[in-house]
Amino acid sequence: MVLLVTSDNEQFQTEKDIVERSVLIKNMLEDVGESDQPIPLPNVSSSVLKKVTQPSTGPTEIDVRGRYLSTASTTVESPSRPPILEQSQDETRKRTTDISEWDQKFITVDQEMLFEIILAANYLDIKSLLCRRWLQDGSQHDQGARPPEEIRKLFNIVNDFTPEEEAQIKKENEWAEDR
Amino acid sequence: MDFAALDNPVVTVVHPPSFTMSMRQVPNELLLEIFRSLPRHTITALSLTCRKFKDISRPFLFTHLHFHPYSVRDDAILLPPSIVVDGALECLEFWTSDEIAPHVRSCKITPSEDTMVWHQNDESKWEILEFSIANPDSHYTLLDLFFERLGAFTRLRSFHAELVHFTQAGLATLCRASTLIDVQLVGCGVVAGERIDTTSLQLAVTRFSFAHKDVASAREGLRSLAPVTPSRPPPRGGTEVQLSCLGRKPCPLPRISPLCVD
Numbered sequence: 001m002v003l004l005v006t007s008d009n010e011q012f013q014t015e016k017d018i019v020e021r022s023v024l025i026k027n028m029l030e031d032v033g034e035s036d037q038p039i040p041l042p043n044v045s046s047s048v049l050k051k052v053t054q055p056s057t058g059p060t061e062i063d064v065r066g067r068y069l070s071t072a073s074t075t076v077e078s079p080s081r082p083p084i085l086e087q088s089q090d091e092t093r094k095r096t097t098d099i100s101e102w103d104q105k106f107i108t109v110d111q112e113m114l115f116e117i118i119l120a121a122n123y124l125d126i127k128s129l130l131c132r133r134w135l136q137d138g139s140q141h142d143q144g145a146r147p148p149e150e151i152r153k154l155f156n157i158v159n160d161f162t163p164e165e166e167a168q169i170k171k172e173n174e175w176a177e178d179r
Numbered sequence: 180m181d182f183a184a185l186d187n188p189v190v191t192v193v194h195p196p197s198f199t200m201s202m203r204q205v206p207n208e209l210l211l212e213i214f215r216s217l218p219r220h221t222i223t224a225l226s227l228t229c230r231k232f233k234d235i236s237r238p239f240l241f242t243h244l245h246f247h248p249y250s251v252r253d254d255a256i257l258l259p260p261s262i263v264v265d266g267a268l269e270c271l272e273f274w275t276s277d278e279i280a281p282h283v284r285s286c287k288i289t290p291s292e293d294t295m296v297w298h299q300n301d302e303s304k305w306e307i308l309e310f311s312i313a314n315p316d317s318h319y320t321l322l323d324l325f326f327e328r329l330g331a332f333t334r335l336r337s338f339h340a341e342l343v344h345f346t347q348a349g350l351a352t353l354c355r356a357s358t359l360i361d362v363q364l365v366g367c368g369v370v371a372g373e374r375i376d377t378t379s380l381q382l383a384v385t386r387f388s389f390a391h392k393d394v395a396s397a398r399e400g401l402r403s404l405a406p407v408t409p410s411r412p413p414p415r416g417g418t419e420v421q422l423s424c425l426g427r428k429p430c431p432l433p434r435i436s437p438l439c440v441d
Binding site: 152157175 | 205206209213221223224225226227228229230232233240241243245270273274287
């Protein structure tokens with residue numbers, strides 16, 4: 001068991017293999033070795049940590065953990081840097097469609113929590129949690145994209161375009177289509 | 180214990196209770212990572228939400244240029260009316276701008292299937308503008324300008340052309356694109372009467388593919404393009420050359436002497 005202390009000073013007793021999803025924590029544990037000292041996480045609040053360490057059940061757990069562990073091994077060198085993956089388009093496509101049931105359940109959280117989780121996932125270096133689903137269309141939008149107005153509402157984005165700029169970008173995006 | 184790393188985290192966000200977070204506060208590196216795994220139509224939609232997202236979306240949306248310099252119908256080349264030319268010029272201007280050109284990795288240049296276009300005239304009435312059949316004196320404005328601007332794509336890796344007849348200038352630009360590794364030419368040849376003389380220029384690509392509808396035109400096309408086709412291995416290994424015919428029955432091309440590949 002590992003003891004984690006969040007930004008709001010709450011203590012968490014967590015299974016070692018669960019916290020090791022985080023490359024940051026995994027590396028810290030490796031550095032300090034066996035120790036009872038608590039690990040401070042000044043950028044993560046207790047509510048977010050609960051989400052991040054939420055144990056999952058059933059066969060998806062293995063899948064999710066397997067993926068965390070495999071990503072961990074490739075990013076050990078710079079755990080504190082934002083993980084920018086160099087990967088081919090095919091791999092990206094595979095990853096996009098490969099969203100586990102666990103991830104899907106996980107994303108039913110409110111907006112504010114969502115941003116905090118994205119930031120925490122980056123800080124703790126848990127790649128799988130940089131979940132694309134949130135920005136993606138949702139199951140009811142499989143055929144087309146969510147319209148920009150809806151995305152703005154959903155993510156609290158202020159439209160800083162003039163109407164002319166918006167029209168221009170629409171035009172430019174059309175030029176980008178492979179016709 | 181050394182927690183120095185924690186004092187210097189990548190993301191430092193303070194969360195006072197009343198503070199409403201916004202997607203715009205997520206750092207760019209992180210957004211890039213998220214965008215990378217999104218499907219194209221979602222990125223397009225995101226680009227229209229705010230400036231920050233527009234800027235992040237650009238490298239994802241503008242990697243591939245597909246350009247139509249003219250149309251083809253029944254083997255005849257049709258040139259677009261000026262209204263279409265103006266639009267295409269504006270488009271090309273944008274693609275070759277300093278902001279966009281560095282993102283471009285591949286180019287495809289093919290004739291379109293349009294033979295006419297609807298246009299709203301000054302009196303707000305809709306009229307049909309027909310494409311005109313090219314004659315030997317026609318100017319291929321868009322094609323010429325495309326090759327004039329091709330040099331702007333400093334990271335171009337693949338070039339694909341269909342039914343394009345090259346000029347000496349166009350071929351020279353193509354040969355100068357040093358980042359190119361893959362060239363595919365379908366039904367291409369050289370402008371009638373044009374003399375290709377590129378003693379110092381050659382396509383140094385690792386993959387060269389040449390296809391034509393039948394053996395005779397393939398032979399003629401290859402012969403005319405022979406001065407620039409890869410005939411010696413580029414610095415890094417050899418060139419993979421594919422020759423094929425697009426006729427109903429695929430037939431092997433005869434060996435053509437200038438194109439001897441190691």
